[in-house]
Amino acid sequence: MGSSKLHIYNDEINEIAAMAKVFAHPARVAILNYISRQEACICNDLVDEIGLAQPTISQHLKVINEAGLLKGSFEGKSICYCLNIERFNYFQKKLNSFFKQTKLNCC
Amino acid sequence: MGSSKLHIYNDEINEIAAMAKVFAHPARVAILNYISRQEACICNDLVDEIGLAQPTISQHLKVINEAGLLKGSFEGKSICYCLNIERFNYFQKKLNSFFKQTKLNCC
DNA sequence: ATGTATTATTGCAATATTACGATATTATAT
DNA sequence: ATATAATATCGTAATATTGCAATAATACAT
Numbered sequence: 211m212g213s214s215k216l217h218i219y220n221d222e223i224n225e226i227a228a229m230a231k232v233f234a235h236p237a238r239v240a241i242l243n244y245i246s247r248q249e250a251c252i253c254n255d256l257v258d259e260i261g262l263a264q265p266t267i268s269q270h271l272k273v274i275n276e277a278g279l280l281k282g283s284f285e286g287k288s289i290c291y292c293l294n295i296e297r298f299n300y301f302q303k304k305l306n307s308f309f310k311q312t313k314l315n316c317c
Numbered sequence: 318m319g320s321s322k323l324h325i326y327n328d329e330i331n332e333i334a335a336m337a338k339v340f341a342h343p344a345r346v347a348i349l350n351y352i353s354r355q356e357a358c359i360c361n362d363l364v365d366e367i368g369l370a371q372p373t374i375s376q377h378l379k380v381i382n383e384a385g386l387l388k389g390s391f392e393g394k395s396i397c398y399c400l401n402i403e404r405f406n407y408f409q410k411k412l413n414s415f416f417k418q419t420k421l422n423c424c
Numbered sequence: 425a426t427g428t429a430t431t432a433t434t435g436c437a438a439t440a441t442t443a444c445g446a447t448a449t450t451a452t453a454t
Numbered sequence: 455a456t457a458t459a460a461t462a463t464c465g466t467a468a469t470a471t472t473g474c475a476a477t478a479a480t481a482c483a484t
Binding site: 211212213215253264265267268269271272287289 | 428429430432434441442444
Binding site: 318319320321322360361371372374375376378379394395396 | 473
């Protein structure tokens with residue numbers, strides 16, 4: 211018990227839920243938001259900026275990264291994270307078609 | 318520990334995360350999807366359709382409802398749920414502006 | 425080689441979520 | 455009043471998530 215029964219849903223539905231999960235924590239929204247406000251790529255300062263411990267930020271970055279939303283590149287001793295626009299657009303497209311389809315036959 | 322530190326983020330960010338959370342479980346996506354496939358409003362049959370126990374469906378419906386996404390009306394001994402289109406559109410609009418803003422200054 | 429700065433991983437405690445059986449509630453029908 | 459059907463709530467077990475201290479790994483500089 212306790213764990214989500216993913217096998218009873220189709221891939222389409224599981225994909226939407228998995229994508230939403232990435233944005234379902236404010237720290238991850240804030241991280242993406244911070245990335246967007248930077249001229250170039252960002253590196254560390256998320257820890258100072260957001261106010262969570264470094265391991266916590268690293269953990270959230272991992273979730274975002276594993277969803278394919280980041281392009282990281284090494285710049286000296288730090289890592290420069292950058293949004294993977296193509297993937298981000300894919301998320302937007304998929305979520306919008308979920309919205310569209312859900313509204314379609316509604317009363 | 319363990320709980321999300323909501324107070325360190327601004328309202329905008331917490332709202333996005335809260336909205337995403339609604340869609341972050343496949344059962345809730347499936348419920349909304351099923352509603353969309355019905356001619357009129359729906360009632361029970363979610364339990365048969367989705368394959369989770371009745372209390373579990375009820376719990377997920379509560380989450381969707383507390384997010385303001387449902388319009389329920391009593392029809393005899395059952396309840397007819399229906400999508401609250403206005404609220405649903407608001408979700409879509411907010412999420413899209415998050416996408417837009419995030420892409421804005423990206424490298 | 426040693427030191428320093430950045431990021432990742434490990435381990436663990438606190439909390440949240442998911443799922444369901446049992447039971448209560450609500451609304452109709454007989 | 456009693457039975458029936460639909461939905462909600464309660465209690466609880468299993469699992470997941472969040473957050474952080476401690477530590478490891480990585481990359482550069484001296």
